[in-house]
Amino acid sequence: MRLERVGFQYSSQTPLVLENVSLSIGIDDVVAIVGKSGVGKSTLLRIVARSLTPTTGTIDHSSRVLRPGAIAYMDQTSTVFPWKKARQIIELSLSRSPTGTAFGRFEVEHALEAFGLEGTSEQYPHELSGGMKQRLALAFAILREPALLLLDEPFGSVDEFTRENLYLLLQAALMRTTMAVVIVTHNTSECLTLADRVIVLSGSPAATVSGEFAINEPKPRTATMLLGTDFIALNKVIRQKISEL
């Protein structure tokens, strides 16, 4: 999909939130959008999700993201259906996969295991820990194989170790399937771990794309890899770019 000179304001009485934002997302791109709090990252994500219509500019959606259920959205609230057991949530997600592959108890257990949720099939979300809830929400979003996965600061509410574990789970899941991912975050380490491209959003009052960085390091990337000189240098540049404007 491609956004061309997109601008947005919530109403004619309020100032522009976004101005002249152009970006393209390939079918298996992992794009991270970073920027200061309140700059308009989540607004941009909602435009990509088609929940908001841009005030100016155009969006070309690929036919892949126009089919029903093609877009999955996840934020840090890790909301899933509280009245369904983990097994039922996984079953619902698998049943909506476009490949339509038949699944049984074994596939459900295997999927739970792949997301580190073994032994939780008969548990309700409220019986799971914060990290497990995030993994369940991630499994629900990924197993139905959306064309576009949108993550709005998805791991902001979990501790550092759980977050690193979730990074590995997400990277492993993305290796098994083809989907475009857009991650909104203010955590530069997160975007360096997960993304192929980092887009810096900044500007006041209206934000625009102020920088774009490609990350060509191999995946899966671990927390240790981020200690390498290349990553440290890139992290520094991105952070400078974010705080520049």
Next chain:
Amino acid sequence: MLSAWLTNPTDFLLDIGISLLRASVGLALGAGCGVLAAALTSSHRIANTTFGTLLRFLRSIPSLALVPFVMLALGVSECSRSVLIAWAAFFPVWINAHAGLSAVDPHILRLGSEVYFKPTEMYLHVRIPYAVPFIVTGIRVSIGTSLVLLVAAEMMGSSSGIAYRLMFYQQIQRLDLVCIQIALLGLLGLLMDRAYVHVVRFFCPWIII
């Protein structure tokens, strides 16, 4: 107090049983109607402004004021007692169910649309389950309000039940037995509440109650 119980245990048990039955029937009737009314008032803005406004008007009438009206309109019967108890149970359930059905968490609605639920599926698999904890709370509140009307209904022309016996013992000036009946009413409310909590935990284990 113990001697009163020992002299006539059958009457005590019978009164508890009859009052429990009346409260349960009225509660079930009121709760059922409350959920149906909430389904209607939450379905459309026009339904909420018309039917919802009528219900809000009726709710503002103190329910005890309806006792003479119902007794005259329906006669002194089990039917009129059930209607009065149902009336008291109706409003807490309706208000809570309406809140649950009309203010579903947008995150949950989004999940429903992401797995492309049809409108009927969205109602059955998202809206109703989301409203269940609200309905559960409404019914729990109704247990208390229905007991108020149970007492009023049994005091008017009844020949059985805890509140009837309460009035009877007041007339023969037996303060000790009046105290027992009051305690029994408290016990009835407590038993109904505990039983209800167990039923909810069994059928809806995902609800924290």
